[in-house]
Amino acid sequence: MGRKVTVAVCTLNQWALDFEGNLNRILQSIQEAKELGALYRTGPELEICGYSCEDHFHESDTYLHSWQVLVELLKSPTCKDILIDVGMPVQHRNVSYNCRVAFFNRKIILIRPKMILCDDGNYRETRWFSCWTKDRQIEDFYLPRMITAVTNQSTVPIGDAVISTRDTCIGFEICEELWNPQSRHIPLSLDGVEIISNGSGSYMELRKAYVTVDLVKSATFKSGGAYLFSNLRGCDGQRIYFNGCSCVAVNGEIVSRGQQFGLIDVEVTTATIDLEDIRSYRAKNRSRCHLAASNKPFPRIYVDFSLSDDEDIHLTTNPPIQWHYLSPEEEISLGPACWLWDYLRRSGQGGFFLPLSGGVDSSSTACIVFSMCTQICEAIKKGESQVLYDVRKIMCQPDYTPSDPMELCNKLLVTCYMASENSSRETKQRASQLASQIGSYHFPILIDTAVNAALGIFTAATGLLPIFKSKGGCPRQNLALQNIQARIRMVLSYLFAQLMLWVRGRPGGLLVLGSSNVDEALRGYMTKYDCSSADINPIGGISKTDLKSFLYxxxxxxxxxSLSEILEAPPTAELEPLADGQITQTDEQDMGMTYAELSEFGTLRKTYKCGPYSMFEKLVHKWSDKCTPKEVAEKVKHFFRCYAINRHKMTVLTPSYHAETYSPDDNRFDLRPFLYRVHWNWQFKTIDDAVIQMSKEKRTSVSRVGYEQSKTNPNSPTTTLSSSFTKNDRQGVLI
Incomplete structure (x- = not known):
């Protein structure tokens, strides 16, 4: 009797609405799975149409083209003699469902709709799909005529069922069902389902890879079984990056896994499983067996096929493996670089243009592009023909092969130091040194002529000439003079991005890269439509703290x-006049808060759902060793004032790679108003009342200590100290 089965989980870099490309990648994964000996292949969520179709799921065309792709899969000889399930949208009785469709040898076996949808973070699934709510029930699904013409089936089962083969039983979860407290894998395993397949669309966040791995392992730890997790990879048209990590777990241990990041579009990971290991693991857990004996059964759909072979004694099962987790610095180096690569090759552009200032942010962006070039060269050396094909297509050179990352970076990245009279020699030198070390095509320019021309237009219209604060101007003049420099840089960036490949004798244009970090976006420390405005921003979802760690x-x-000097230099916009050639302006001084504090504010605001009072309540204890309650209150109020004043800037935030859990991206992740009452009167009064109460309690405590000490030591100075504290505290409250 056969007992060993080989299964395949697939990581695919699909693209929303790229039906032809998606079909070819699915077929390639099936072919590779068969070549590796697998008799069951599963893939990621909505792989036929792409996960991020969003409101295209309201269009009948999306469903039509998905069925057309399935027709091609059913007809393909590649799909013969292997059990397959694919992800696609399906409409049943005029209701849209996110489904797995299982088929074998030109016959559809089961359509399994998703039962628990995801609506947090970047997900909005209930906007397009409905949950299948009929527990352990199936209905007849009437197939489109194009499918019937191939399968000779008019109806197939749709619903919450499992597939029974000659030798085992296969059940399904779809993405969020693994994360939900009432996951389906427990009742499935209690009903004797030995292989549970999960087609997923799980995106990357920094420091979060372990969550998925722990969930996959725990899915089979308590109740045994094999869990097959297939995830998407890449940018399929959105800010998020699907980070792969497809894997197979058996009885609570990972036995096989794919890469977390990578440039290859199709990655097939196989595992050979001994079904008897699952059965013995379950049999020894007596409490589980007693529970399973009374478990309500799932409908079983039988397929006359065996995943095992009577002569499988030669097969070696996969032993448990140790999962190596990437550090946050490695995740930043690899993830945004892969996201940039996907965006570049699918946009039809010829490379990137980056204003390189010599600071941490723009230097991080430049290093991420260099990491992309490094990964490309490594992939080509490994023989990845698709990567080489894409490079040649971008370069419009059919015989081009990059020799090393620096040489490739010179062709794909143009950097420009945009100096003004307020720029220092040090930042110019740092930018030049970094550009030289990564190999980018670099040049400096002076923007003063353009700035003066814009100011000349203003003076001609008004008869007034604004001056900097350091020269006697008011804050409004000072800010306007800074903003015009920043906006001129944006205009020039797009001019050079459109024409630099023409200058270099190549067709096409360049994508403008932004380099504003997530903390600056949260605080609104940027000029609207300045050089933070770009086509895409690989670091827009990453904190300043993490970017510094990445540069190290x-x-x-x-x-x-050269990164050593960049890391040591204080962050500065260099938009105000220098003093004796030295920088007088720093970011943290301008913002009125440190980047470390901003990171705290952002995490509490978004991740922990804190309003002003809740944030104060948490920080007043956390920062008690360095700040008084009144100081904490002022910091919190200053943050929320700035947040309210600048929230409107998020409506035009450059599309950014999603990484931090507290991203303020208004377009998808952080759905909050962009127009606020700036003063937060009610909220701030609640904070002030709490400060008063804490001050009273502290005065009472100090007075009590002083009284006790005075009874034993009449000369103790504590009484005087208490009196002094009370006076100062009252003054603080009045202020």
Missing amino acids: YAKNRFFLP
């Missing part, structure tokens, strides 16, 4: 010694 890592990983 990149300095050693890519041998870039």
Whole structure:
């Protein structure tokens, strides 16, 4: 009797509405799975149409083309003699469902709709789909005529069922069902389902890879079985990046896994499983067996096929493996670089243009592009023909092969130091050194002529000439003079992006890269439509703290010694006049808060859902060693004032790679108003009342200590100290 089965989980880089490309990648994964000996292949969520079709799921065309792709799969000889399930949208009785469709040898076996949808983070699934709510029930699904013409079936089962083969039983979860407290894998395993397949669309966030791995392992730890997790990879048309990590777990241990990041579009991961290991693991757990004996059964759809072979003694089962987790610095180095690569090759553009200032942010963006070039060269050396094909297509050179990352970076990345009279020699030198070390095509320009021309127009119209605060101007003049410099840089960025490949004798244009970090977006520390405005921003979802850590890592990983000076320099916009050639303006001084504090504010605001009072309540204890309650209150109020004043800037935020859990991206992740009452009167009064109460309690405590000490030591100075504290505290409250 056969007992060993080989299964395949697939990681695919699909693209929303790219039906032809998606079909070819699915077929390639099936072919590779068969070549690796697998008799069951599963893939990621909505792989036929792409996960991020969004409101295209309201269009009948999306469903039509998905069925057309399924027709091609059913007819393909590649799909013969292997059990397959694919992800696609299906409409049943005028209701749209996110489904797995299982088929074998030109016959559809089961359509299994998703039962628990995801509506948090970047997900909005209930906008397009409905849950299948009929527990352990199936109905007849009437097939489109194009399918019937191939399968000779008029109806097939749709619903909450499992597939029974000659030798085992296969059940399904779809993405969010693994994360939900009432996951389906427990009742499935209690009903004797030995293989549970999960087609997923799980996106990357920093420091979150372990969550998926722990959930996959725990899915089979308590109740045994094999769990097959297939995830998407890449950017399929959105800010998020699907990070792969497809894997197979058996009895609570990972036995096989795919990469977390990578440039290849199709990755097939197989595992050989001994079904008797699952049965013995379950049999020894007596409490589980007693529970399983009374479990309500699932409808079983039988398929006359065996995943095992009577002569499988030669097969070696996969032993447990140790999962190596990437550090946050490695995730930043790899994830945004892969996202940029997907965006570049699918946009039809010829490379990137980056205003390189010599600071941490723009340097991080440049290093991420260099990481992309490094990964491309490594993939080509490994023989990845698709990567080489895409490079040649971008370069419009059918015989081009990059020699090394620096040479490739010179062709794909143009960097420009945009100096003004307020720029220092140090930042110009740092930008030039980094550009030289990564190989980008670099040049400096002066923007003063353009700035003066814009100011000349204003003076001609008004008869007034604004001046900087340091020269006697008011804050409004000072801010306007800074903003015009920043906006001129944006205009020039797009001019050079459109024409630099023409200058270099190549067709096409360049994508403008932004380099504003997530903390600056949260605080609104940017000029609307300035050089933070770009086509895409690989660091827009990453904190300043994480970017600094990444640059320390990149300095050693890519041998870039110039990053040492960049890391040591204080962050500055360099938009105000220098004093004796030295910088007088720093970001943290301008913002009125440190980047570390901003990260705290952002995490509490978004991740922990704190309003002003809740944030104060948490920070007043966390920061008690360095701030008084009144100081904490002022910091919190200052943050929320700035947040309210600048929230409107998020409506035009450059599309950014999603990484931090507290991203303020208004377009999808952070759905909050963009027009606020700036003063937060009610909220701030609640904070002020709490400060008063805490001050009274502290005065009472100090007075009590002083009284006790005075009874034993009449000369103790505590009484005087208490009196002094009370006076100062009252003054603080009045202010």
